[in-house]
Amino acid sequence: MANTAAEDAANAPYVRFTDVQKTYDGEKLVVRDLNLDIKKGEFLTMLGPSGSGKTTTLLMLAGFEVPTQGDIILGDQSLKNMPPHKRDIGMVFQNYALFPHMTVEENCAFPLDVRKVGKAEIQTRVKRALDMVQLGGYGKRRPGQLSGGQQQRVAVARALVFNPKLVLMDEPLGALDRQLREQMQLEIKHLHERLGITVVYVTHDQGEALTMSNRIAVFNDGEVQQLATPDTLYEEPQNSFVAQFIGENNKLRGTVRSLNGTICEVDVEGGGAVRALAVRIGGVGSATLLSLRPERVKINPPSGSVPNVFPAKVEELIYLGDHIRTRVSVCGHDDFVVKVPNAEGRVPFQPGSAITIGWKVEDCRALDVL
Amino acid sequence: MVSTAVPAGGLIEGSAVLKSHLRRAERTRKLRAVGLVLPLFLFIMVSFIIPIGVMLFQSIYDPDIRTLMPNTAAALDTWDGADLPDETVFAALVQDLAAAQKEKKAALIGRRLNYEMSGLRSELVKSGKAAMTMTAGPYKDQMIAVAPIWGDRATWAVIKRAARTYTPYYYLSSFDFEYTADNDVVAVPEGQAVYKAVFVRTLGISLLVTALTLVLGFPVAYLLATQPPRIANLLLILVLLPFWTSLLVRTTAWVVLLQTQGPINDLLMLTGLVDERVQLIFTRFGTIAAMTHIQLPFTLLPIYSVMKTISPSHMRAARSLGANSFYAFARVYFPQTLPGVAAGCLLTFILCLGYYITPALVGGPTDQLISTYIALFTNSTVNWGMGSALGTILLASTLVLYFVYNRLVGIDRMRLT
C-alpha cells in the first residue's frame, strides 16, 4: 500500500542537519559530522555532558554561529546566509534574557512590534500568551519584580507569541530549584502537546530529557551517540557511553569467547562466563563491556529460570524506601549494584550474606569499551 | 481591639501591629546606615558645606563701609538723595576719613567704593590726607575743593548704598546690572557687560565638550564591553592611561601639540591641507580639544561599566525574536546603557563647568570660563563679594541643571546595577 501524501509530509524532516561541522579555533571540532533530522511537531532533546557541543548546535540553528561545513535546512529553506532575525525561530535562554527595561507585556509584544502587527492584535495575542503561562495578572511588572520561575514563563511566552516555525530552549530550567523545575517540565511538555509546536531542547539532565521528549539525541564529544525515543534509549543503548549516561548501569569487563548470531559468550575479567546480546562488539577475542541495568538483576533466582547465574556476596545495603540498593561483589567486581524492590517487606540478607544473582540474556548487552 | 483579633502565632495582614514590627526591624538597619556614613558626613560638613555656606554669606555681606565710615554712614541714613548732603554729613565724612587715614585704612574704603565707580580710590587717598589737616568747618566747600567728586551726587549715592551691611550689589554685577545715581537698577551698557557672556560661554563649551565626549566615548565603551577580556583590558589601559598623568601635564601636552610651530601644524603643512600655519592654541578650538580629551574617560567609564552588565544574550534574544541588528541595538541595548550615559554626561558636564587651568593655558585670552573670573576675584583683586556671588550663581545653576536633567532622564529612577 502506497503512503498517502499527508503521511509523507508528516514523516519528511522539518529540520535537517547535513554533515554539519563546527570549529571555533580551527583545531578542535566542537561539532563533527552532525546529521540529524527533526520532524514537524516533535519535541527533540539534545542531551549530553558539558562541552559536548549542544549549545553550539543550537546556536547554529538559531543563526548566531555559522557552521564551518555542511548545511542546515528548516522547512524547505537552507539556513545558509540567513540572518537570525529572518529565521522565525523563538529561543529561550538559560538566563531568560528578558529585557529589564521593559514590562512583561512589552517583552512579549517585542516580537510582534518588530513584525509590525497591529496594536489591537498585539494586545490580544500578548494577553493570550501570558494567560497560557498563567501570568495573566503580571503584564505591568518588570522582569526584576518576578521570581525565577515566573521569569522563565515570560521567556517561554515571548518565544511562542509570534508563532515561530521552531522553538529552541537552551537549558531553560537550569537555574530553578528541583521542585519548580519538575513543575515547569510538565508545563512546557503540555504546552508543546497543546500547540503542536516543534521544540529543540537542550539539557544535561537526563531525567528532564526522559520526561519531556519525543526523541533524545545523546551528544558526546561533538557527535550524536544515539538518537532514539526515551524508552529505546534506556532499554537498548547502542554503546557504552549512552548506557552509562542514561540511567544507572552495571559494567562488567571481559573478552568475547564465542559469537553466535546475536548472542555471544563473554569471559568476565574476574572469572565466570556470561551469555549476552551482541550489540556492539568486535570479533571473537575482542574486549567488551557488558552493560546491565540494576533493576533487571534477580536475587536468588529459581534454578533454570535464567541462563546467567553467579554466586555473589552482599557488601552494602542502602534503604531508599521504594527499593533497597544492594551492592554486591560478583565475578571479581565489587561495584555491582542490584535494586531489590521493597515489595516483600524485609530483605532476607545482610551485608556479608552469600547469595546468588542472575539475569536474562536480553538484559545484558555487550557493548564497546570506552 | 487589634491585639485580641490576632490569632496565636501570627499577625493579621495590614494591621498596625505588623507595620510597627516592620518599623522596628528597619530601625536597626537605618541606625547602622547612619553610623556608616557619619564620618564622611562630618568631613563633608567641615570641608564642603560650611565653606559653601560662608561663600553664600560673603556674596551678600558687605560691612566695610559701615565699619570704616560709621559716622558718615549714620549721617547718610536720613539723606534723601535728591541733592548734595548737608554740612553734618560732610563733617562726619571728614571725621571718618581722618580716623581712617590715621589707621591707614583709607585705601580700603577707596577699594570698596572703586568697585562701583572707578577712579574713587585715588581721590579717597587724596581726601584722606587732606582730612587729617582740616581743623574747622564748614567742611563742605573745603572737601569739594580737595576733590571734586564730593560735589557729585553720584559719589554720595554710592557711599549710601555701600553703607548697607547686606547688599545685592555683587549679584546685580554678576548679571551685568548696575545702579544709577537715582538708585535705579539698569543693565550695564553693551560694551561693558561681561558676565552674562561668560556664563553663556561656560554653559555652551561644557555642553559641547559633553556631547563630543559622548559621541567619541560611546562607541569605544561598546567596543570595550563586547571584546574578549584580553583585548578589552588592553584597550581599557589605553583609555585609563591619561588618568595616570596629572591634569596639568596633559594640558601642557596640548600646549605643545597645538603651538603654531607644533606637530599638528607641521602635519597640516606637510599634507598640504593648509598653506600657512593656523592659530590653534589660544583659541576656542584649543580649549574644546583639550577639554574633550581630558574628560573622555569620565564620560566613557560609567557607560562602560553599565554596558559590562548587559548580558550579550539580550541582543541574541532580540535578534531571534525578529529584530535586525539596528533595531535590536536601538530598542534593547541602547536603553539599557542610558543610566551610564546619564551618569557619564552629568559628571563631565559638571566638571566642565568648573574648568580653570585648561582654558587658561590653551584658550583664548578673551575666551575664558567662569572659573577664571572667580579665581581672579578671590586670588588677585581680593574682591570676595564678587568671587562669592559668581561662585554661588555657578553652584545654583549647576543644581538647577541637575534637577532639570534628573526630571528628563530620571537618574533616580534608573538603577546603576
Ligand SMILES: Nc1ncnc2c1ncn2[C@@H]1O[C@H](COP(=O)(O)OP(=O)(O)OP(=O)(O)O)[C@@H](O)[C@H]1O
Ligand atoms: N565562542 C566560543 N569560542 C571558542 N570555543 C567555544 C565557544 N563556545 C563554545 N566553545 C567550546 O566549544 C565546546 C562546546 O561548547 P558548547 O557550549 O556547545 O557545549 P554544551 O554542550 O552546550 O555544554 P554545557 O552543557 O556546558 O552548556 C566547548 O569545549 C567550549 O569550550
Ligand SMILES: [Mg+2]
Ligand atoms: Mg550549553
